[in-house]
Amino acid sequence: MKLLAFKNNVTSNFKNADYKKIASKVAVSIFRYAMLIAVGYTVLSPLFQIISNSLKSDADFMNTSVTWIPTAAFWQNYADALFVMDYWKALLNTLIVPVLSGLIEVVSCGVVAYAFARFKFPERKILYPLLLLTILVPVRMTFLPSFVNYRNFDFFGITKVIGDLIGKDLTINLINTPFTFYLPSIFGVGFQSGLFIMIYIQFLKGIPKELEEAAWIDGAGPIKTFIRIIVPSSSVAILTVSILSVIWHWNEYYLMGLYFNENQPLAVSLSNIMNLISLKGGDTINSHTGVAMASCMLFILPVLVFYLILQKKFIKSIDSVGIVG
Amino acid sequence: MRNKKVTGIERLKVRYGRMFALPWTIGLLLFFLVPLVESIAYAFSDVSLVNDDMLSFAGLKHFKYLLQEDPNFLDNMAEAVTSFVFSLPIIVALSLIFALILNQKFRGRLFARAVFFLPVIIATGVVMKFVTGEALNSGAALSTAMGETESYSGISFDQLLINLGLPQSVTELLADYIARIFNLVWSCGIQILLFVAGMQSIPDQLYEVSKIEGATAWEEFWFVTFPMLGNVIFLVLIYTTVDLFTAFDNPIMTQAYDLVSKNSVYDRSSAILWGYFVIVGIIGSLILFVYNRLLMKKWN
Amino acid sequence: MTHSINFKKLLALLMTLVMVMCVFAGCGNKEEEYYSYYEYYEEDDTASDDTQSDDGSTDSNDDGNTTTSSxxxxxxxxxxxxxxxxxxxxxxxxxxxxxxxxxxxxxxxxxxxxxxxxxxxxxxxxxxxxxxxxxxxxxxxxxxxxxxxxxxxxxxxxxxxxxxxxxxxxxxxxxxxxxxxxxxxxxxxxxxxxxxxLNSEYICMFFNETKFKDRGVKTPREYWEEGNWNWDTFLECAKAMTYEDNGVQVYGYLNRGSSYITYWTQAAGTDFINYDGSKFTANLSDTKLIDTLKFYNDLGHKYKVGDPENTYGVPDFRTGNAAMFSCITYPMRKDSDTKFNQMTDTIDAVPFPMPKGEKEVALIDSxxxxxxxxxxxxxxxxxxxxxxxxxxxxDMSSYFINKNLESTFNALSKMEKRVSITQGVVNYAAQVDFGNVCHNIALTTADQTSAKLQSYKSNFEVAVQKANKAIED
CATH class of the missing domain: 3.40.190.10 (Periplasmic binding protein-like II)
Structure with missing residues (x-):
């Protein structure tokens, strides 16, 4: 009722006066830019602060009159940060473990979501609430049992039974191997997987069913249908999940720090940066805070570039979606 | 295969569905349910990590303690729940508005999008700790005892504004206001991303039709965009709930995590989390219920 | 047709799964070998343990070789x-x-x-x-x-x-x-x-020697060396070094943060919670404790030699805006992030002062x-x-910024030590944050100290109870 009244109100305004339209357009425009500036300020100012701090020397930090612009750009901070983080090696580790498992999730979650979004099978009633549960339960809640599970890993206790028969301990230690991340990702129960499945489900629901059913009737198998029909129609969803998955995995440091004893990714180095600076740089480093901030920038940079590239695709895909839908 | 009738499709669907869900179900059993059940067991046991039998059944002991003796739990719970109930609609509405703005055509749109999504990159990780200055104290130094010093390099808005030369009273007011917006904007990034993605999935034809019928921007929003976003709103509700539930500044989470990392008390911490979890679950399903029954009915 | 293709695909999927499992099994086996190797030595240990009691020389030749090489x-x-x-x-x-x-x-x-x-x-x-x-x-x-x-x-x-x-x-x-x-x-x-x-963190009083010399004030080191370094001489130093320099307030003394008032209670030989090795007792009504806290509150509010609201003294000490600064010894080191080694002023440190007449001990965060x-x-x-x-x-000497600091560190390491266990006990109960408690007490004026302290009484009592129960089991 209220909505209907609102609608009438809006339409009558529309019919009554034309100048109001212009006024509202101007108002919307002002509102928009005001919003943009406010948000831009809140989001960008910390970033600028990090950038500015990353270029400050120790003398600048101690000089209270220097707030935004350093007296001279102190690039040594970046050189030190590269050394302290062991940047290239850590970057490689990041790509090999978290980013790769993030990409695996982009695929595996899509497959699972397909099952939930398009098929009604009896077990769905049990599995769907469990899916919600995987989203809701934070990793910190289950990290201890998870750790034990990975440390003494056995497939449903089968290996243990066999091991008992042979008289050997056959359980596998996955700790300190990338499989603590790969394996769950492959099965679609990895870091933030539940959320990605959910995102896929919601987007897949929007694809018309007729296409798919026609494909079956034409004799295409489920995998073929999935690849030929579903994947091309869900480019927005795939892009969204890719962005989120890679970024979240890039940023993940809690589990990485616990599961990996060596070969740690950038996020772990960054979470530990003050220690690392003291350990590796010791007395030679000019400003610990400056190097920490420079490390922060070096950490953001690759993922920022990745995001900006994908974002362009993201906007391009608007048009293509229009055609497919 | 080709000769099968439509009823056959239903049977096929069941089989295909099972096929696609199978790996996930295996993974669920292997990696999720085992730890989950164990963490529930913690809440009802006394955990002693050094014993061979880690758990000894303790019944409702920890829950009783939390409700009757713990001086902070109920306060924290109340704070967490009220802030959850207030923040959820605000964040969803705010990110919807931002997404609408970003989805329009205007000058500097590309740049604006990049800026709005920056929190997605920053807010979810360790970089946020640099923004708040926390990272500079938490790990500080090779000395265990030095870890608790407060940092001097975090970004302080008060200081920023004082540097701009504003008077004290105005500064305080502004700083408070900005701090609030700051928090909200930082927790909107992903929702905006989801909304924008959702808006892009709406077929252009619908807008064309509405234009032909002479709808205003408002009407277009209420009768085209909003209903078509049904799935995404559901998604955003779920994500925001999870995000607020697991946020680090959530007092319940802080209490539970502190128990684990400072005191290594796993049983009570599990009890706190599960107690909170049940309450959030109830609120969440209420929201979903309202969403499904009232809103969705109206649109369909 | 499609049916069989699906089946094949499923089969392929399963086979890859099996292969992956095999790979893990391989990993696991290696681990296995490693552990059995370890256990082998363990068993060997117990065996040699037993035999050793009979006669001390049943070890294998290998061991003999390593002994000689070392x-x-x-x-x-x-x-x-x-x-x-x-x-x-x-x-x-x-x-x-x-x-x-x-x-x-x-x-x-x-x-x-x-x-x-x-x-x-x-x-x-x-x-x-x-x-x-x-x-x-x-x-x-x-x-x-x-x-x-x-x-x-x-x-x-x-x-x-x-x-x-x-x-x-x-x-x-x-x-x-x-x-x-x-x-x-x-x-x-x-x-x-x-x-x-290296892991010992004594608590000491850093001071800016240059600033002291500039103003012609007798330094803490001079007091310390003549055996007269105590709360009274500390206060004299602090008062003399509190001044305004071209509109910049220089404080005589800053703490590492207002929540570190425990340094003072430790120095006075008292604490919020006492521990005698088998029992914890809350000590909040102790007059010595209350007097000490009052003394601390007076430093900021009455004598105005410090800023009680300053939550981190390092930058002030570094810029020369604080003449004395109490902290653990970690900033003595060159690799510390406090970067005292980059100060143009000469810095020095002495042990934390004791009340007059008390025996000098080293306070430590252990x-x-x-x-x-x-x-x-x-x-x-x-x-x-x-x-x-x-x-x-x-190579201990390589860690210190200067010789004076090293000598202070060495002097501290030779003294009798005193540790505060209060924070641990309060943490264990997980009811209040001890840092906050201290911070709140540090901010009050001396006439409020006692009342503020009493407001935490129940928290401390619960903490003591729990800790006592914990060590009984």
Missing amino acids: KDEGGSTTEVPKNLRGTTVKMLFWRPLMDAEQKAIDKFEKETGIKVEVKNTPNAGTYGELISSSLAAKEGYDIAMFNNTDFPGRPVQYFQPLNDIKGFDFKDSAWDISVMDTQKINGKYYGVSVNGS TLFGILKGAKNEEGAAVFLRYFLDPANY
């Missing part, structure tokens, strides 16, 4: 029971190792034939998780560490009493007995520390290393700790 190198001060050779000591450390520590470990391995494995967390924040996950997974780590802020929670939960463990000789004067005594439980040690070790429950090589761990913590195995 003797050839000379200078080895560690005498290791032969049965420990070839065993492994596993330590959980709260941060990555420093180069010097790694070198010390390498040298230890070479000299003793004991292998050392270290697992660390990236930062101290997740050290608790590291210990608990390793224990829950029964990984059999031997050594871990606890601070006075973890006492009594962590030692009671995870650590073994050390008195019955072979390898610890508590008559050895190198052990920092006076620190270890403060954290005994029912007469037993749970952690060890070595005098003057870090004790102990043996975890479920440890597999307690004796090896004992030998290793004695070596690892010994400052003689490190």
